[in-house]
Amino acid sequence: MNRFIGFVKKEFLHIFRDYRTMLILFGMPIAQILIFGYVVSNEITDVNIGVYDKSKDNVTHEITNKITSSGFFILHENLNSDKEIEEAFKRGIVREVIVFEDNFAEKLEREGTAGIQIIADASDANTANIVSNYTKAIINSYVKNELFAKGFPYEIVPEVRMLYNNSLKGVYMFVPGTMALILMLVSAMMTSISIAREKEMGTMEVLLVSPLKPLPIVIGKVIPYMVLSFINAVVIIALSYFVFDMPIMGNLAFLLLETLLFIFMALSMGILISTVSNSQMVAMFISMFALMLPTMLLSGFIFPIANMPKILQWLSTIMPAKYFIIIVKNIMIKGSGIGIVWKETLIIAGMTLFFLVMSIKKFKVRLE
Amino acid sequence: MENFENIIEVKNLVKKFGSFVANDNLTFNVKRGEIFGFLGANGAGKTTAIKILSGLSFPTSGDVNVAGFDVYREREKVKKNIGYMSQKFSLYEDLTVRENIRFYGGIYGLSSKYIKEKTESLLERLKMTDIQDSLIKSLPLGWKQKIAFSVALFHEPKIVFLDEPTGGVDPITRRDFWEMIYETSDSGITVFVTTHYMDEAEYCDRVSIMDKGRIEGLDTPGELKKQFDAQNMDEVFIKIAR
Numbered sequence: 194m195n196r197f198i199g200f201v202k203k204e205f206l207h208i209f210r211d212y213r214t215m216l217i218l219f220g221m222p223i224a225q226i227l228i229f230g231y232v233v234s235n236e237i238t239d240v241n242i243g244v245y246d247k248s249k250d251n252v253t254h255e256i257t258n259k260i261t262s263s264g265f266f267i268l269h270e271n272l273n274s275d276k277e278i279e280e281a282f283k284r285g286i287v288r289e290v291i292v293f294e295d296n297f298a299e300k301l302e303r304e305g306t307a308g309i310q311i312i313a314d315a316s317d318a319n320t321a322n323i324v325s326n327y328t329k330a331i332i333n334s335y336v337k338n339e340l341f342a343k344g345f346p347y348e349i350v351p352e353v354r355m356l357y358n359n360s361l362k363g364v365y366m367f368v369p370g371t372m373a374l375i376l377m378l379v380s381a382m383m384t385s386i387s388i389a390r391e392k393e394m395g396t397m398e399v400l401l402v403s404p405l406k407p408l409p410i411v412i413g414k415v416i417p418y419m420v421l422s423f424i425n426a427v428v429i430i431a432l433s434y435f436v437f438d439m440p441i442m443g444n445l446a447f448l449l450l451e452t453l454l455f456i457f458m459a460l461s462m463g464i465l466i467s468t469v470s471n472s473q474m475v476a477m478f479i480s481m482f483a484l485m486l487p488t489m490l491l492s493g494f495i496f497p498i499a500n501m502p503k504i505l506q507w508l509s510t511i512m513p514a515k516y517f518i519i520i521v522k523n524i525m526i527k528g529s530g531i532g533i534v535w536k537e538t539l540i541i542a543g544m545t546l547f548f549l550v551m552s553i554k555k556f557k558v559r560l561e
Numbered sequence: 562m563e564n565f566e567n568i569i570e571v572k573n574l575v576k577k578f579g580s581f582v583a584n585d586n587l588t589f590n591v592k593r594g595e596i597f598g599f600l601g602a603n604g605a606g607k608t609t610a611i612k613i614l615s616g617l618s619f620p621t622s623g624d625v626n627v628a629g630f631d632v633y634r635e636r637e638k639v640k641k642n643i644g645y646m647s648q649k650f651s652l653y654e655d656l657t658v659r660e661n662i663r664f665y666g667g668i669y670g671l672s673s674k675y676i677k678e679k680t681e682s683l684l685e686r687l688k689m690t691d692i693q694d695s696l697i698k699s700l701p702l703g704w705k706q707k708i709a710f711s712v713a714l715f716h717e718p719k720i721v722f723l724d725e726p727t728g729g730v731d732p733i734t735r736r737d738f739w740e741m742i743y744e745t746s747d748s749g750i751t752v753f754v755t756t757h758y759m760d761e762a763e764y765c766d767r768v769s770i771m772d773k774g775r776i777e778g779l780d781t782p783g784e785l786k787k788q789f790d791a792q793n794m795d796e797v798f799i800k801i802a803r
Contacts, residue, residue: 210655
């Protein structure tokens with residue numbers, strides 16, 4: 194036991210003496226979560242819009258007022274012809290133009306329906322999508338609250354509501370993803386690099402010649418990263434809770450337990466990577482290209498899995514991060530328990546086992 | 562039974578990787594306290610043999626006894642009784658001299674008190690008391706080499722394996738290092754050393770030269786030179802490796 198403690202201590206010394214490692218370990222999670230939280234935001238505020246009101250009656254005025262008083266939009270200019278719409282977009286300030294058709298109120302009263310055209314600047318497709326959705330939502334709520342309440346039997350457009358995340362808050366998306374990414378990075382990449390370093394420096398040989406058995410060597414190397422990963426996870430959760438008002442609807446202990454499981458998975462992955470790489474460089478490249486990129490692109494962190502081509506969707510099913518993101522979202526936002534996420538939990542546990550068995554096999558082969 | 566004459570006994574050792582035979586029927590003994598040179602061209606099977614002797618790899622067949630223990634069945638006991646130093650010196654560059662000694666002492670299960678006392682006397686003997694808190698990476702190569710060797714001997718093994726310990730070191734430092742090897746051998750510890758420097762082969766008590774997985778020559782440097790009708794070890798080596 195004494196040997197083991199000495200081993201873990203040494204590993205911590207490595208980490209604390211290397212400022213680059215420290216930076217990755219502690220600077221990165223905080224920077225990432227702040228960047229994703231503040232900069233890469235899906236929320237919109239103060240979007241400049243133009244209104245081309247062909248009808249200019251009290252209903253169109255009311256709708257325009259509703260939109261501009263929502264806090265999301267600023268009425269930048271009133272337009273007077275179709276030609277001006279294009280010109281407004283070309284100037285680049287206006288991101289959306291709302292067009293009310295002729296005799297809007299009259300049509301609404303007579304035929305029970307009237308048309309509004311929402312034109313968005315889709316050169317930035319993502320923003321266009323969000324902006325037009327916001328606009329639709331405001332108009333729908335007007336139709337429902339103002340007109341329908343007053344007893345007008347007007348047609349009700351099917352309503353789109355963003356469940357669990359009414360205002361489409363970006364943080365809800367990014368917290369689980371960032372957590373997956375950081376834990377992957379710290380656990381898998383740093384572990385594999387640190388084991389590969391021992392091989393590169395020749396110290397691994399000396400360790401293996403010593404009476405220390407391989408398993409305690411690996412565990413001793415892994416424990417510090419496990420501790421630090423867990424601290425990181427807690428920091429991320431705390432930041433998202435206190436700074437970004439992300440709720441934790443479910444059981445916090447359960448959330449931490451699931452996080453621990455994911456850390457185990459990432460660590461065993463890191464061990465497997467280290468068994469196939471003989472230098473820190475190789476370990477880093479494998480981690481980067483085999484872990485980081487797929488985690489970012491295929492786990493549903495940034496791009497929705499449902500929109501991917503079939504083949505990439507299949508590929509995404511082997512991304513451990515995908516399941517972790519589902520679990521974290523369910524626990525934090527919906528307050529689910531093990532009854533809901535047992536399947537994902539089981540998949541991650543299975544992956545952990547798989548990586549461990551593979552690493553032990555690889556290790557044995559080398560020893561023979 | 563522990564044999565007091567031979568500290569390493571190898572009989573019909575065969576190691577195969579698939580159909581490739583890395584060690585082809587090796588038989589040799591190493592005597593207690595001697596400096597045994599283990600020579601051979603790259604790829605001759607030296608590394609494989611050392612790995613087996615130090616318990617890193619299992620033989621395919623044959624009997625291997627190290628420090629009185631069977632490498633197959635008593636691997637842990639073998640490991641406790643050997644020291645190992647590779648050409649990379651295998652010290653942690655980002656730890657201090659003292660921390661390195663402390664760590665390596667620790668993995669051999671030595672008590673903290675014992676490590677502390679022994680470290681003091683060791684640092685004094687090496688005249689490194691002043692630099693005990695310097696990081697290894699700040700030290701010159703010769704010093705690292707000395708520390709690495711002392712670390713390999715720290716747990717008082719019966720045999721120490723030195724895998725090309727003088728690679729990339731200047732002649733004066735090499736000379737100094739051999740002084741340390743002689744001292745070690747004088748104190749009764751067996752030194753098993755591989756090298757590519759033939760002048761170093763002359764310093765050994767006995768030398769074995771491997772080629773293509775077999776031991777082609779094994780005797781004192783003087784006898785080998787006679788046997789192969791050569792002026793120096795260089796010629797012996799070339800005659801065998803050709």
